[in-house]
Amino acid sequence: MNDDNKQPAPGSDGNGGGGGNPWMKSLLIWVGILLSLALFVTMFDGRSSAAGGNAIQYSSFLDKVDEGTVKDVTISRDVITGTLSSGEKFRTAPVQDPTLIGKLREKGVSFTAKAEEGPSIWMVLLYQSLPFLLFLGIAFFVLRQMQKGGGANGAMGFGKSRAKMLTQKEGRVTFDDVAGIDEAREELQEVVEFLKDPTKFARLGGKIPKGALLVGSPGTGKTLLARAIAGEAGVPFFTISGSDFVEMFVGVGASRVRDMFEQAKKSAPCIVFIDEIDAVGRHRGAGLGNGNDEREQTLNQLLVEMDGFEANEGIIIVAATNRPDVLDPALLRPGRFDRQVVVPRPDIEGRIKILEVHMKKTPLAPDVDARVIARGTPGFSGADLANLVNEAALMAARKGKRLVAMSEFEEAKDKVMMGAERRSMVMTEDEKRMTAYHEAGHAIVALHEPASDPIHKATIIPRGRALGMVMRLPERDSYSYHRDKMYANLAVSMGGRVAEELIFGYDKVSSxxxxxxxxxxxxxxDMVTRWGMSDKVGPVEYAQPEGESFLGYSASQPVRMSNKMAELIDAEIKSIVEGGLDRxxxxxxxxxxxxxxxADALLEYETLSGxxxxxxxxxxxLDRESQGPKVSIPKAGTSVPKTRRPGPFGNPAPAGA
Structure with missing residues (x-):
């Protein structure tokens, strides 16, 4: 382990000079300044408060003298103090009254005169030099902070790098902790080999890429992959966000970039990870004249540091972004970010491996099958799967179980995908029956469409914004869809509406x-305008481009079409949807x-598996001991009369079905 990774010893400030906590030292300095100011104010305003006793008016003082209740008096230039017969102290401000001494003699009041002593020469010097000393102390403090560098959070540290260096003492991450993205891991393996043995590549004249850009959707594991590179190589790992460079003051971001590379040079070989680099690396001039000068200066400095006149050997920049399309082309050229490593959402095999990694710390019941969970979570990222395992563990703990069973994973999956169950939602019997027939319509059509995916579950328990659902699980991940499957999906999607119309009538179709x-x-x-699956429109793209727009201007040219073609496209879309309705x-x-x-089974049990x-x-x-006795179901294909008796589950069917 390098000495650079050691933590500062207790009692040291980590900057190489002096002891003590820097925060405590700064606090003591400011406390001293505030106490000096308080002392300065007290010196000029403390003489009037030095005299004790209750303050009274001069007229009240004369009345008390006339009443004979004044025992003794001390007269000075600024104040008259004394004691009453009751022992109470008092003070008042003097006025020019030549008759006062006569009154005091007449009433037998003992009085003394207090001579005013001028301040000493030392006090005069202190009064005059205190403002200068305060100014000198503040200037000394600021200069000292500038000489030390101030740190990223110091008084003068706004131009310092905010990158944090992570050590491998705790929370070390390796490639064993990264699953489901094998191609991206293999592509970064040679970066690890270079950090371990740089001479291996130098002998053959090869140069390691200076930068690797990790591109992928949120939660796919870009940051985890960067930490795994550092963990495998055992080198210092600096991490910073792209937004940490940009500030209100022009030039601060560029200063932070310079300081970050200076720190990295001292710890080379090392890895500098910039998360969300699109915050600082966006295309220059894309704002149509309203660009941020600070952000562009920061980007310019980053470009120079990565590949300028001075080479930064041993520093590998790893950046992550969700939007590679908005990055500046100069940032992506060879010599800077030489590689773009795509970190995709995992396929079914990748999801199985990710689930197995996250399940290591979770006690599982024997019925848990990671493949079934992976089949039911298409499109889930690594973060989504980690959240799924965590939700299942929380549900098992809430029920007081010692093992996490498959039922908890199914419940957690439904909660993550559609929201928590809304069993408290009050639905009338008619609404429940309509929901049951609606979901049964989806399921029956899916069963009789050969190209449809197999049914995994059907339920009429409200979740999120849905009153029910039919979940289908594909046998494997699909990267392209065929025409027959698209028509099958159209028919399945229309099955719920058709079931409502057949059972409850045309006027009772719901929203x-x-x-x-x-x-x-x-x-x-999409079939008509993107994929050319309409014979009348032909294999021509008419879909609007999906490009980023600036101030209302699209990045791509809009699609031009005649009014006749727009009418034809609308007619084809309607024809395809109505075709699914007819099927x-x-x-x-x-x-x-x-x-x-x-539908009767759904009304009885609420949830049915495939x-x-x-x-x-x-x-x-169906034999469900926990939900009721075994029920005898008539065989499929038997005739059902128009006016039905109560169904086999005890649920009366609607008349006229």
Whole structure:
């Protein structure tokens, strides 16, 4: 371990000079200044308060003399003090009264005159020199802070780097703690090898990349990957955020960049990690004249330090961003950030490995299957999966369990994806029945569409903004979708609306299908305008570009189309969505008995797994000891009369179904 990584010894300030806590030293200095000011004020305003006794008016003093209640008096130039017969002290301000002495003699009051002594020569010198001494002390304090550098948080430290150096004594992270991003890890492996043995590459004339830019969605593990590089190489690791460079004063950010590289040179070889570099590295001039001069000067200084006249050997810059498209091209050229390492969202195998890493510290029940959890979490990042494991552990602890079972992981997954259960939500029987038929419609269409993903769960328990849901799990991650699957998804999305219309009638269709209609419309629009899946429109892109805009101007040229083409596109989108509606209506009309069976089961049990639904459709009974006795289900394909008796779960079906 390098000596640079050692913590300062107790009693030292970490700056190499003097002892004691720097914060305490600064506090003592300011306390001394405030006490000196208080003493200075007291010296000029303390003589009047030095005289004791209650302050009374001069007229009251004369009245007390006339009454004979004054015992003795001391007369000075600024104040008259004395004692009453009762022993009470008093004081008053004197006036030019030549008759006072006569009155005191007449009443037999003993009095004395107190001569005023002028201040000594030392007090005069102190009065005159105190302001100068205060000014000299403050100047000395400021100069001392400037000579020391002041630190990043000192009085003169606003131009110093705010980068923090992390040591490997505690919380050491290695590549064993990073899972699911094997390609990115392998690409950065040679950076670790260079930091361990630089001569290995120098013998062949090779130069290690000066910078690596980690690009990926939030939560994919960019910061963890950078820490793992430092942990594997065992070198100092400086971390700073891109926003720490930018300040209100022009030139402060550039000064911090210079100071950061000066610190890194002293600890080379080392890694400097800049998180969210797009805060300081945005494209110069992109603000159309309203750019921030401070940010651009900071970026210019960063460009020079990375590859300028002076080479910074042994310093590897690792940066992370979610928006590589807004970075300045000069920052991405060879010699600066030589590599762009994409840190993607993990696939199913990567999610399994990530879950296994986070499950190491969690006691698991035998029924926990990481592959099933990974299948049910497509698109989850590493941070999402860590949160999922943590939520499952919290739920098990809340129930008083010693092991985390698969049921907790399922509940945690639903909570993370859709929100907590709203069992306190009051729904009428009609609303529950409509929700049950709506979700049953989705499920039945999904079962009879060959290209649809298998059903994992169906529930009518409200979560978040949804009153129910049907969850389908793909067998594997899909990176492209075929036309048949898109049509299947359109039919499944319309299954809920069609079920409401078939069971409750045209006038009783609810607004519960708004999200389904939005999804179907967006999918149909992409099929027509992006993917060329309309024979009438053809393989031409008409979608609006998704580029960053500045002051209302898009980064890409807008799509130009005639009014006739816009009408044709709208007609094609409507035709595709209505085609999905017709497919769903055909499936549900043909299998109306299965729709009734599944809706009754949802009303009885509220949540059904994919296996439970398959058993229902196959005519088998459901054996759920915890939720009720075994129920006999009529086989699929049996005729269902128009006016039905109460269903097999004891739930009366709507008349006229």
């Amino acid at each position: 519960g299908a708004s999200g389904d209609i939005q999804y179907a419309t967006g999918l149909a629009r 769903a209506r055909h499936v549900l009309t043909e299998h109306i008995d299965q729709l009734h069976l599944l 296996d439970d639904i398959k058993k229902l459709i196959a005519g088998e009974g």
